[in-house]
Amino acid sequence: MRGSEVLINVLRDEGVNVVFGYPGGAMLPLYDDLRCADVRHILVRHEQCAAHMADGFARVLKRPGVCMATSGAGATNLVTGIATAFLDSSPVIALTGQVPTGIIGNDAFQEADIFSLMIPITKHNFRIMNSATLSNDLRSAFSIAMTGRYGPVQVDLPRDILTCDVSSPIEGRKIPTNGTREDLTELPQAVQLLESAERPLILVGGGAVWSGCGPNIIQLAEMIASPVATTLMGKSAVSEDHPLVLGMVGMHGRRVANYALEECDVLLAIGTRFSDRMIGEPASCRTKVIHIDIDTGELGKNVRPTVALGGDAGRVIRTIISTIRSKKGGAWTERMSLLKKECACNLDLPDNPIKPQKVIYELSKHLPDDAIVTTEVGQCQMFAAHYFEATGKRQFITPGGLGTMGFGLPAAIGAKVAAPDRCVVDVAGDGSLLMVCQEMATAVEEDIPVFICLLNNGRLGMIRQLQNQFYGKRLFAEDLGSSPDFVKLAEAFGVRSARAKDPKDLESVIEEGITSDRPFLADVWIDREEEVLPMTMRAESGTRVIAGKCAWKGVC
Amino acid sequence: MEVISMIVNDEFGVMQRVMGEFTRKKINVETIVVGKCEIVGKARIVLSVKERKQAEQAVERLGRLQDVVQVEIVDETRHEAYALVANSFGKARLIGSLEEVGSLIDTTKPDRFVKTVNAL
Ligand SMILES: Cc1ncc(C[n+]2csc(CCOP(=O)(O)OP(=O)(O)O)c2C)c(N)n1
Numbered sequence: 001m002r003g004s005e006v007l008i009n010v011l012r013d014e015g016v017n018v019v020f021g022y023p024g025g026a027m028l029p030l031y032d033d034l035r036c037a038d039v040r041h042i043l044v045r046h047e048q049c050a051a052h053m054a055d056g057f058a059r060v061l062k063r064p065g066v067c068m069a070t071s072g073a074g075a076t077n078l079v080t081g082i083a084t085a086f087l088d089s090s091p092v093i094a095l096t097g098q099v100p101t102g103i104i105g106n107d108a109f110q111e112a113d114i115f116s117l118m119i120p121i122t123k124h125n126f127r128i129m130n131s132a133t134l135s136n137d138l139r140s141a142f143s144i145a146m147t148g149r150y151g152p153v154q155v156d157l158p159r160d161i162l163t164c165d166v167s168s169p170i171e172g173r174k175i176p177t178n179g180t181r182e183d184l185t186e187l188p189q190a191v192q193l194l195e196s197a198e199r200p201l202i203l204v205g206g207g208a209v210w211s212g213c214g215p216n217i218i219q220l221a222e223m224i225a226s227p228v229a230t231t232l233m234g235k236s237a238v239s240e241d242h243p244l245v246l247g248m249v250g251m252h253g254r255r256v257a258n259y260a261l262e263e264c265d266v267l268l269a270i271g272t273r274f275s276d277r278m279i280g281e282p283a284s285c286r287t288k289v290i291h292i293d294i295d296t297g298e299l300g301k302n303v304r305p306t307v308a309l310g311g312d313a314g315r316v317i318r319t320i321i322s323t324i325r326s327k328k329g330g331a332w333t334e335r336m337s338l339l340k341k342e343c344a345c346n347l348d349l350p351d352n353p354i355k356p357q358k359v360i361y362e363l364s365k366h367l368p369d370d371a372i373v374t375t376e377v378g379q380c381q382m383f384a385a386h387y388f389e390a391t392g393k394r395q396f397i398t399p400g401g402l403g404t405m406g407f408g409l410p411a412a413i414g415a416k417v418a419a420p421d422r423c424v425v426d427v428a429g430d431g432s433l434l435m436v437c438q439e440m441a442t443a444v445e446e447d448i449p450v451f452i453c454l455l456n457n458g459r460l461g462m463i464r465q466l467q468n469q470f471y472g473k474r475l476f477a478e479d480l481g482s483s484p485d486f487v488k489l490a491e492a493f494g495v496r497s498a499r500a501k502d503p504k505d506l507e508s509v510i511e512e513g514i515t516s517d518r519p520f521l522a523d524v525w526i527d528r529e530e531e532v533l534p535m536t537m538r539a540e541s542g543t544r545v546i547a548g549k550c551a552w553k554g555v556c
Numbered sequence: 557m558e559v560i561s562m563i564v565n566d567e568f569g570v571m572q573r574v575m576g577e578f579t580r581k582k583i584n585v586e587t588i589v590v591g592k593c594e595i596v597g598k599a600r601i602v603l604s605v606k607e608r609k610q611a612e613q614a615v616e617r618l619g620r621l622q623d624v625v626q627v628e629i630v631d632e633t634r635h636e637a638y639a640l641v642a643n644s645f646g647k648a649r650l651i652g653s654l655e656e657v658g659s660l661i662d663t664t665k666p667d668r669f670v671k672t673v674n675a676l
């Protein structure tokens with residue numbers, strides 16, 4: 001059996017029925033066999049997007065997404081996508097072509113040392129130097145990606161490994177080691193702290209999304225009458241219409257959630273790495289922290305916990321539930337639900353030009369209960385994160401760790417491939433979308449009906465906002481002008497499109513996007529001056545809030 | 557001085573993976589010894605860093621690497637210092653505790669030397 005056939009067999013055994021890729025010389029032996037294999041190959045238009053698609057796919061199904069690229073430039077184009085998956089703990093398998101083993105290191109045509117380039121941004125990677133280990137290493141790649149804290153794994157495939165005959169494969173899979181030791185020795189202290197807490201807060205991070213333990217968290221929250229906040233990556237782990245759920249914390253989070261973070265006496269942090277955009281300066285966190293993480297390396301990395309529990313979020317939460325005593329809510333719970341109501345402002349804004357908040361409002365109102373929202377990066381992302389109502393089974397997918405502009409469209413395509421029956425929307429910014437707009441061709445050719453909801457402000461809005469707020473309004477390199485005409489651009493790709501300039505057109509354009517059975521772009525011209533506020537900066541010396549129009553009075 | 561000892565898969569790229577974690581955490585490696593060890597297919601890496609906190613950070617990160625089989629901070633009683641020294645008369649080997657080797661170098665002032673720490 002040829003190496004390429006061995007590879008296809010492993011893909012089949014691992015349940016892979018779709019790959020996102022782009023061919024090149026070094027990969028042609030594989031493509032020759034892929035042609036008649038039982039695997040759908042989605043031809044992307046840029047390799048970076050193959051990685052984002054595999055990532056979006058993985059985030060929806062919680063199993064590996066596979067992308068492939070040829071040697072050299074093809075492989076280096078994957079780097080941004082793999083780094084994005086790494087920071088957000090997404091199990092992406094990257095298969096890269098490589099020059100034949102005999103000439104590796106000779107600066108051969110289309111040779112890049114992608115093995116070295118990938119080391120710091122993958123959980124592990126392989127360069128297959130002996131065809132006998134091919135099958136085994138590939139299987140190990142899948143198990144490493146999915147063991148403990150998920151993450152991307154790259155496999156470098158020299159051309160001769162794909163073409164040569166694999167007669168006697170070496171078995172004996174690498175056992176994944178993950179820095180994950182389930183460690184529940186401090187569980188009694190955690191339970192005791194939670195039971196005696198006067199002002200508990202449960203903080204839900206991305207780990208809870210991967211673990212799929214939202215219902216367990218809600219059960220625990222109800223048992224101990226604790227409000228629940230989420231991080232950016234934890235958004236949609238729990239339904240935001242639950243009375244105990246306060247919404248997102250962090251720099252662009254909700255006032256009520258940040259307030260709860262400040263005021264709580266015990267914080268149960270689940271699957272979060274206390275990133276700087278969430279907690280601000282770690283020293284600003286003065287409460288007692290119970291930290292649960294599957295990656296024990298996260299425990300104490302940024303914030304020193306009072307109690308540390310290592311293990312899968314769902315398993316740990318269920319164990320806590322089985323031993324903890326229920327209790328009734330008191331003044332704290334009541335106050336929080338009151339403040340939550342105060343924090344909910346009216347987003348049904350009639351303004352002309354259209355307010356971005358109004359666009360998100362329409363999406364919350366019209367999207368189905370199981371819709372998937374992906375985002376690009378910038379104001380568009382933060383408007384969606386702050387205002388979108390992730391209720392019911394809705395999923396919110398964002399490149400939180402790396403902040404990768406150009407993630408949303410390909411991730412939406414990957415998500416739609418993973419869940420063809422669900423409505424998938426990319427909340428896009430004009431700057432971000434232009435970085436990956438070529439993938440509209442992929443969506444059209446492969447018949448993947450995603451809805452791009454473009455918050456078009458003709459600007460790098462977030463850059464402008466930061467220059468306005470922190471650089472004395474010295475605006476520079478943030479104006480994108482009026483090019484391109486996104487409706488024409490979409491139409492050139494064969495994507496249906498409509499423009500909304502007037503608030504009265506907005507609802508119908510959004511409905512059209514949601515119901516479209518073909519790729520659709522809504523070019524919504526939004527108020528160019530609108531900023532994403534409030535902004536909350538937590539520091540050791542105290543918290544500073546730029547409130548903008550936010551009228552929240554909760555703190556007094 | 558804190559000494560970290562680990563057993564790793566003896567494969568190409570493993571040093572790059574290990575050193576990458578020190579780069580990521582902006583930790584300077586003071587000394588390093590690598591060699592074959594009693595387990596077939598594995599190698600032992602013994603390296604030192606200045607501070608306890610750095611050593612702890614590094615151990616957390618190294619524990620996540622697939623090619624690191626075992627990693628620990630080694631206590632002082634198990635440290636061993638070596639130096640190879642040279643001057644115009646020839647070269648000599650120094651072995652002993654960190655202080656011993658250090659003070660020998662200080663008093664003899666060799667023209668050239670290389671000093672490292674090992675541990676078992
Ligand atoms: C690949 C990449 N380059 C640069 C940045 C820095 N950056 C963050 S937000 C932003 C502006 C995004 O503009 P747009 O997509 O139009 O969104 P808006 O803020 O206008 O809603 C930039 C340049 C980034 N996050 N990613």
Ligand SMILES: [Mg+2]
Nearest residue numbers: 429430459461
């Ligand atoms: Mg913009």
